[in-house]
Amino acid sequence: GSALLDLCCGPGRHAVEFAKKGLAVTGYDFSGEYLEEAAARAKKKKVSLRLLRGDMRGLKFEGEFDAAVNLFTSFGYFPKFSDDLRTLKGVARALKPGGLFLLDIINGDFLDNNFKARDWHEQGDHYLLEERTDDRDGVFNTWTRIPKKGGKILERSFFTRKYGKKRMSAALLKAGLKPLKFWGGFQGKPLTSKSIRLIVLARKGR
Structure with missing residues (x-):
């Protein structure tokens, strides 16, 4: 093939x-x-x-x-x-x-026309907070995973062009x-x- x-x-x-x-x-x-x-x-x-x-x-x-x-x-x-x-x-x-x-x-x-600085999502046993900073080149993202019943809070940051x-x-x-x-x-x-x-x-x- x-x-x-x-x-x-x-x-x-x-x-x-x-x-x-x-x-x-x-x-x-x-x-x-x-x-x-x-x-x-x-x-x-x-x-x-x-x-x-x-x-x-x-x-x-x-x-x-x-x-x-x-x-x-x-x-x-x-x-x-x-x-x-x-x-x-x-x-x-x-x-x-x-x-x-x-x-x-x-x-x-689409990102330019629909930018949101902050979003909350409920995902099973945790909440996900998405925070964004926009500039002309891309978006700087920080995702924070917060367990509903306590436990370790996880944070991840990344850039998207x-x-x-x-x-x-x-x-x-x-x-x-x-x-x-x-x-x-x-x-x-x-x-x-x-x-x-x-x-x-x-x-x-x-």
């Missing part, structure tokens, strides 16, 4: 489904725990995955894949734009001439990937400023 790179494959939910379709899937992730979960999932579903651990900024592949995917907002967390560009250039190098890249992220234009259609197109082109089509969701809806997701299909030059 065709060779597919699942970049930031996580616990292998998508990678296993691709493998079931007959693709030769390489799952790549920074988390060893996620890769162990992916291996267990593949074994349970009786499919074969090649699983590799590494930093997405340091991809070493050269013209190996027919296609690559990066799904469920696994892109745009590095403080420097140059790191995002390094990642995209690594994807371009990894693809064969004419290879395709599908990227799925939060729509930056905002990519709308224009900015994403420019970044892809700079990396050697030509955007072919944008969508506002996996149902195939057109991308608008009201779309929560931004999905783009790009191609490496032949």
Whole structure:
């Protein structure tokens, strides 16, 4: 089957489904725990995955894949734009001439139009407080997990760079990937400023 790179494959939910379709899937992730979960999932579903651990900024592949995917907002967390560009250039190098890249992220234009500085969520046995600080480049997030019945309060901070259609197109082109089509969701809806997701299909030059 065709060779597919699942970049930031996580616990292998998508990678296993691709493998079931007959693709030769390489799952790549920074988390060893996620890769162990992916291996267990593949074994349970009786499919074969090649699983590799590494930093997405340091991809070493050269013209190996027919296609690559990066799904469920696994892109745009590095403080420097140059790191995002390094990642995209690594994807371009990894693809064969004419290879395709599908990227799925939060729509930056939606974030601009629907910014909330604070949100509370009730999730099972805990509450989740989401606090955000917005600037032109992205959003600084702090998530605080508060148990309902006492216990350790957990806090996590991270940055998300905002990519709308224009900015994403420019970044892809700079990396050697030509955007072919944008969508506002996996149902195939057109991308608008009201779309929560931004999905783009790009191609490496032949």
